[in-house]
Amino acid sequence: MRSPLVLLLPVLLIVGWEVASLIIDNPFILPSLTTVIPILLHPFSTEYTLGAPSLMGNAAASLLRVTSGFVLAAIIAIPLGIGMGRSPFLNDFLDSTIELLRPIPPLAWVPLALAWFKIGFVSIVFIIFIGAFFPILLNTIDGVKSIKKTWVEVAETLGAREQDILSKVILPGSAPIIWTGLRVGFGIAWMCVVAAEWLPGISAGLGYLILYAYNFGQTNLIIAGMVVIGIIGLLIDQVFKAGERKWFSWRALER
Amino acid sequence: MILNIQHLCKDFPVPGQEPIQALSDITLSVGDKEFVSVLGPSGCGKTTLLRIIAGLESVTSGSIEIDGETISSPNPKMVMIFQEYSLYPWRTIFDNVKFGLELQNNVMQSAREVAMEYLHLVGLDEFASRFPYELSGGMRQRVAVARALAIEPEILLMDEPFGALDAQTRNLLQKELLEIWEKTKKTIIFVTHSVDEAVFLADRLVVLTPRPGRVCEIIPIDFNRPRDRTSAEFAQLRRKVLDLISQPKCTLQ
16 A cells, blocks of 8 residues: 555645635636536536537547557557567668657647648647657667577577567567557657647547637636546556556566 | 587688687587587687587588588577576466477477476476566576477587576586486587586586687596596596696697
8 A cells, every 4th residue: 555645745736726716716827626626527518618529529539549640650660660679781771760750749740740631630640650659669679679689599499480589589578668668659649649639620639628628718628628638648557557567577577 | 310510610700800710620429318518618619519509600611410411500409508598588487398399380288298297307397387587597497408308309408507506506407407318318418617517417528628619638427327526536537637628738729
């Protein structure tokens, strides 16, 4: 059990927030908790979202986008990373280009995404793809490079063919680090989706919702949207952590 | 089974420099059920020789054949046991032993039986479902031996397999290895830098010179097993081997 101390600051912040909202007495700057909680208690209702889809409807739209971009990034980055980790030739060929593209923030791709894919689903998925792609790729390369040479040679002397080495040594051996890459990649993807939903012509999504609420001056709805964004991000990170503990505990315990 | 090495040389290229000569004119043949120890100082190329036999390194010149067939890549007739870090940490002990059998497309049912049988041979039945990190260094090497034996090779190539263990565990594993060798009658080529270990284990010692490794002496050990390392005869034999390997022709480069 963790000490009750972990709950102290959150409770203080909530109490402080409520007190401050009473003092400030301006719901546009700091709405009272009593105006935020009802929104959170009705996640499937559109009555609380000023005609935009419900909280969960927006969450579903964001999750669909983020999952599409994330899965696409994983499908391309993992095989590419394994290839680059295994083949010095491929690594030399691609490394400089990747190092050049990597520091460009995903959101800097927005204008280009609009030019290429127009406004809509594909543009957003592209931005998320860019956000998730590099952490997954770099971790996969690191994971493959962390494979001990002895592991590969043992397999070779026991009669492994190239595909056996890939599926029985390289993949399981690098899986914990690839998993870390997926976790980091999903975190960045989730951050990207909120900003990408501010593009013109979007009519659903948690990012869309909080900007929409701002346009109506409804700060309580902005905060409710932010809470949902935070909770979903936290839950997904917990799922990745649970997977790490369940499948990859050998890595931390290995001497 | 006969392993034949003729005038084998091995150079390692160094960019912009003369290649490093690791082995020079090695001629050696090893027969069925023989226990041969390759003895030499660090850096004499004994590991390189073993890796060439395993098919993990190519030769620069000369020939190496098993039953008349040139060795140019790993061959399941020979399995290498490394000094350490050779178990797959994500597999249980049982699945580690089964690994080689999976590669041979062994029917799963019989693979399970064979893996269990060899796990039993090294006395680790109870640890089947444990993971390598739960085992001591000595136990891990027993698992590596079981995994190697499970695919029924003709030759076990052992590269200082007990070098990372404490002295007590090392002596215990040497005894166990001899028992396993008596039972399975494999050929064993065992690389070590310890005279004591080599004399305790082998039928024949192949003494290499410092780099580039050449065969300096081949010393038959005709001394009945089990050998008592505290006996006077053992001490004498060890003395003799130490004298032989410290002759100028074995120590000069």
